[in-house]
Amino acid sequence: MVSMLKKSKKNGFKKITIKEIAELAGVSRTTVSRVLSGSDFVNKNTRDRVLEIIEEKEYKPSIIAQSLRTNRTRTIGLVLADIENPFYSRVAKGVIDAAEAKNYNVILCNSNNDINLEERDIRTLTERGVDGFLLTTVELKMKTIENLRDKGFPFMLIDCKLDIPGVNYVVNDDYYGAELATEYLINLGHKKIFFLGNRKLLSLRERFRGFKDTLKRYEINNTGNFVPTKFIKTGGIYDIEGIIRYLLSRQENITAIFAGNDYLAVKSIEAINNNGLKVPEDISVIGYDNIKISSMIKVPLTTIRQPKYLLGKLAAEQLLEILENKSDRKARRVILRPELVIRQSCKKISNS
Amino acid sequence: MVSMLKKSKKNGFKKITIKEIAELAGVSRTTVSRVLSGSDFVNKNTRDRVLEIIEEKEYKPSIIAQSLRTNRTRTIGLVLADIENPFYSRVAKGVIDAAEAKNYNVILCNSNNDINLEERDIRTLTERGVDGFLLTTVELKMKTIENLRDKGFPFMLIDCKLDIPGVNYVVNDDYYGAELATEYLINLGHKKIFFLGNRKLLSLRERFRGFKDTLKRYEINNTGNFVPTKFIKTGGIYDIEGIIRYLLSRQENITAIFAGNDYLAVKSIEAINNNGLKVPEDISVIGYDNIKISSMIKVPLTTIRQPKYLLGKLAAEQLLEILENKSDRKARRVILRPELVIRQSCKKISNS
DNA sequence: TAATTTATTGGAATCGATAACAGAAAATTA
DNA sequence: TAATTTTCTGTTATCGATTCCAATAAATTA
Numbered sequence: 001m002v003s004m005l006k007k008s009k010k011n012g013f014k015k016i017t018i019k020e021i022a023e024l025a026g027v028s029r030t031t032v033s034r035v036l037s038g039s040d041f042v043n044k045n046t047r048d049r050v051l052e053i054i055e056e057k058e059y060k061p062s063i064i065a066q067s068l069r070t071n072r073t074r075t076i077g078l079v080l081a082d083i084e085n086p087f088y089s090r091v092a093k094g095v096i097d098a099a100e101a102k103n104y105n106v107i108l109c110n111s112n113n114d115i116n117l118e119e120r121d122i123r124t125l126t127e128r129g130v131d132g133f134l135l136t137t138v139e140l141k142m143k144t145i146e147n148l149r150d151k152g153f154p155f156m157l158i159d160c161k162l163d164i165p166g167v168n169y170v171v172n173d174d175y176y177g178a179e180l181a182t183e184y185l186i187n188l189g190h191k192k193i194f195f196l197g198n199r200k201l202l203s204l205r206e207r208f209r210g211f212k213d214t215l216k217r218y219e220i221n222n223t224g225n226f227v228p229t230k231f232i233k234t235g236g237i238y239d240i241e242g243i244i245r246y247l248l249s250r251q252e253n254i255t256a257i258f259a260g261n262d263y264l265a266v267k268s269i270e271a272i273n274n275n276g277l278k279v280p281e282d283i284s285v286i287g288y289d290n291i292k293i294s295s296m297i298k299v300p301l302t303t304i305r306q307p308k309y310l311l312g313k314l315a316a317e318q319l320l321e322i323l324e325n326k327s328d329r330k331a332r333r334v335i336l337r338p339e340l341v342i343r344q345s346c347k348k349i350s351n352s
Numbered sequence: 353m354v355s356m357l358k359k360s361k362k363n364g365f366k367k368i369t370i371k372e373i374a375e376l377a378g379v380s381r382t383t384v385s386r387v388l389s390g391s392d393f394v395n396k397n398t399r400d401r402v403l404e405i406i407e408e409k410e411y412k413p414s415i416i417a418q419s420l421r422t423n424r425t426r427t428i429g430l431v432l433a434d435i436e437n438p439f440y441s442r443v444a445k446g447v448i449d450a451a452e453a454k455n456y457n458v459i460l461c462n463s464n465n466d467i468n469l470e471e472r473d474i475r476t477l478t479e480r481g482v483d484g485f486l487l488t489t490v491e492l493k494m495k496t497i498e499n500l501r502d503k504g505f506p507f508m509l510i511d512c513k514l515d516i517p518g519v520n521y522v523v524n525d526d527y528y529g530a531e532l533a534t535e536y537l538i539n540l541g542h543k544k545i546f547f548l549g550n551r552k553l554l555s556l557r558e559r560f561r562g563f564k565d566t567l568k569r570y571e572i573n574n575t576g577n578f579v580p581t582k583f584i585k586t587g588g589i590y591d592i593e594g595i596i597r598y599l600l601s602r603q604e605n606i607t608a609i610f611a612g613n614d615y616l617a618v619k620s621i622e623a624i625n626n627n628g629l630k631v632p633e634d635i636s637v638i639g640y641d642n643i644k645i646s647s648m649i650k651v652p653l654t655t656i657r658q659p660k661y662l663l664g665k666l667a668a669e670q671l672l673e674i675l676e677n678k679s680d681r682k683a684r685r686v687i688l689r690p691e692l693v694i695r696q697s698c699k700k701i702s703n704s
Numbered sequence: 705t706a707a708t709t710t711a712t713t714g715g716a717a718t719c720g721a722t723a724a725c726a727g728a729a730a731a732t733t734a
Numbered sequence: 735t736a737a738t739t740t741t742c743t744g745t746t747a748t749c750g751a752t753t754c755c756a757a758t759a760a761a762t763t764a
Contacts, residue, residue: 090436
């Protein structure tokens with residue numbers, strides 16, 4: 001009778017509360033609380049007795065009640081652009097690992113590359129009371145970000161280099177990565193290179209800048225590198241087949257494609273094959289990201305490797321530091337270096 | 353002065369509370385609460401006035417406080433065996449979509465195929481106060497599950513057919529899928545078929561059963577289908593290269609491999625190639641799962657397609673139904689049908 | 705008109721913790 | 735021994751909502 005736990009609404013059994021522990025130990029709730037937090041001065045005998053009962057009853061303090069009182073939930077939000085994209089799921093793993101290491105939990109939202117869902121997710125997360133969140137965004141609204149910043153809500157951007165005051169991020173150096181890729185193609189003799197990507201997306205915008213500047217540096221005049229908007233569907237997803245057909249039909253003798261990410265690269269290769277051409281014999285393709293399948297497809301993809309796990313891990317760690325140290329207003333901007341991974345999807349051009 | 357929000361510890365600004373809304377509207381907190389819940393009888397004029405102020409102040413009730421009072425968090429937990437495995441990330445998407453549709457949030461844990469982390473995750477989630485959770489498990493401890501069940505904590509298993517009373521699941525019919533795969537190989541003339549998989553994992557155990565039974569049905573005597581334990585590392589991950597070398601060295605003239613999942617299949621093909629043999633010319637390989645890369649690798653993989661998104665979506669929906677309807681003790685067991693996807697990794701045998 | 709019912713509202717307790725403050729006992733110092 | 739400090743503990747208010755119960759006013763019925 002004494003040891004039997006009483007029923008409650010939630011599930012079969014009622015969780016034991018601090019009050020009951022206090023009664024069993026013959027002390028006040030305050031004392032139990034003090035034992036729990038470990039910080040304050042409690043008599044050793046009292047402490048031991050309380051700890052013993054806590055252990056015996058397997059008492060765990062209610063995180064909900066703690067949250068209400070302390071205004072902290074030990075929860076962070078993570079808004080992923082697309083959980084099915086291996087790039088993001090690797091990032092997510094880094095985030096989760098870093099969070100759990102500090103005893104935080106992660107609430108996951110999937111914005112599905114949709115800017116409206118993204119906004120909704122941010123709203124949901126703040127209302128739910130996460131202590132802060134991480135945003136892997138594709139096409140963010142400046143106003144939303146500024147608003148968050150002005151409210152003082154702790155957050156960090158992942159893989160989105162947004163240089164406005166008071167906004168922190170962890171990114172890969174997309175500009176540098178694009179330089180690497182472009183230089184590699186140029187050194188192989190390519191001049192007619194098409195950049196495949198939606199320049200509305202922030203990371204792709206940087207890559208495009210690196211691409212353009214490198215061409216300029218090598219004094220290569222490369223006009224018309226844009227994806228006609230009719231091929232861009234909502235959420236930044238492309239009609240790759242259409243683009244490739246369009247490219248080939250233009251008779252411009254494109255010799256290489258710089259795809260903004262590996263997903264696009266893989267799809268492009270498929271589409272090129274479907275149009276009777278071969279990679280890399282007819283067209284070279286370089287990707288960006290180095291996702292897992294890149295090395296496994298028919299023609300292993302030459303691409304730019306980004307430290308993805310680290311991206312997530314560092315972002316989470318930075319955020320947690322902010323959370324643990326509220327007054328700290330220092331800028332936290334981390335830029336990671338990508339590397340060129342040479343495989344088989346690019347070929348030297350001799351007749352140039 | 354009046355409209356200025358005061359500062360609080362958490363972030364720059366204090367959230368407005370029900371008390372303040374009540375004061376502004378000149379009613380009691382009780383009345384505001386009633387307006388919020390929409391259910392009780394409130395005078396229309398009062399209701400409108402309160403709603404107006406709620407809107408004006410953009411008041412959102414504190415989910416934490418609600419949780420404490422109502423003992424429900426509108427949060428479910430999801431324990432993924434491996435978020436980087438595309439199978440699970442697709443499942444996760446189904447879960448998230450279903451949860452958000454009913455205004456629930458998902459706390460994500462990644463057990464990393466580690467049974468100990470899995471137990472830790474379950475503990476974390478229950479302590480955190482999720483209303484229930486979903487478990488994609490690899491190698492669960494029966495005792496843990498029975499314990500959860502006995503405590504009355506709501507949960508469902510995903511892709512793990514555990515037939516003990518009071519435990520619910522949504523699974524693919526692994527037995528049937530294995531029958532499909534095995535029959536297909538047999539019809540191609542294969543008799544020496546090796547089943548590649550760790551039979552400790554529940555789903556693989558079912559697949560192995562289907563495999564064995566089908567062979568028996570066709571009166572094919574197939575001995576020695578096991579992966580020597582020395583190739584099985586912690587967490588059920590394999591030394592595929594080692595296994596393949598071992599297989600080839602045995603001189604048993606294996607003509608086909610039935611890989612327990614596509615991951616293993618893809619790795620096997622790589623390993624087979626590394627050993628100077630070709631798929632499907634020398635050895636046929638069939639996979640299981642139909643993950644995205646299966647169609648993109650050098651030799652597109654013949655495999656068994658499972659409805660992954662649906663798996664997650666249905667599991668979440670079932671769980672939420674349980675949560676919304678506590679007293680309902682009916683069994684919820686959903687079995688989805690897989691299909692054979694014929695691509696190019698299996699070949700007919702003529703000399704048998 | 706008096707009695708009863710109905711509609712609408714508020715007071716106060718509660719959920720399970722934390723924390724400011726004060727008070728009592730023990731230890732130290734004068 | 736008295737005064738002061740230190741150590742330890744409890745009382746009470748609070749976080750922001752919900753809910754039981756009672757109270758009031760208005761409407762209905764007798």
